[in-house]
Amino acid sequence: MRCRDVMWKGPITLAPEETAQDAVRKLKSADVAAIPVTDETGRYLGMVTERGLVRDVMAEGLDPKLTRVTLILDRGVPSCEPDDPVAVALKRMDEARSRWIAVLESDRVVGLIGTRDIRQAAREVDAHELHALTDAALLH
Structure with missing residues (x-):
């Protein structure tokens, strides 16, 4: 299975000048827990996560309306390519x-x-393989 098989295609993104409050609103509206941050050319800069918002904004007492996502983005979130194996x-x-x-x-x-x-993709593959094994067993 390849990364392209399990990825969310075309996720919403944040611009560096957006605020932590903007990030929370986008997280909520998209019902996700992480959003990539990209520059004006679309280049990946890092990720803003719910966890980061809690630790870097709320725990530090920063104002979410004033805190730019460039101050809280996680550059340690890894990346891969669509054709990489999962x-x-x-x-x-x-x-x-x-x-x-x-x-x-x-x-x-x-x-x-x-x-x-x-995990969801693995469950689907396991279920498919289980059905195939069951069908094969019934034929013999």
């Missing part, structure tokens, strides 16, 4: 201790993968 994405996520990975083509965000997306 195992590569998982390894990078584990190494970075991240629940998210940005999928990039030429430094441009084309997708986003969360650990939940990988």
Whole structure:
């Protein structure tokens, strides 16, 4: 299975000048827990996560209306390419201790993968393989 098979295609993004409050609104409206930050040319800069918002804004007492996402974006969130095996994405996520990975083509965000997306895809593959084994057993 490849990263393109499990990624959310064309995720919403944040611009560097947007605020933490903008980030929270976008997270809420998209019902996600992480949003990539891209510059004006679309180049990936890092990720803003719910966890980062709590730790970097709320815990520090910063004003979400004034705090720019460039101050709180996580540059440690890993990236991969669409044709990378999902195992590569998982390894990078584990190494970075991240629940998210940005999928990039030429430094441009084309997708986003969360650990939940990988688990769901694995369940679907397992279910399909189980059905195939059951069908094969019934034929013999």
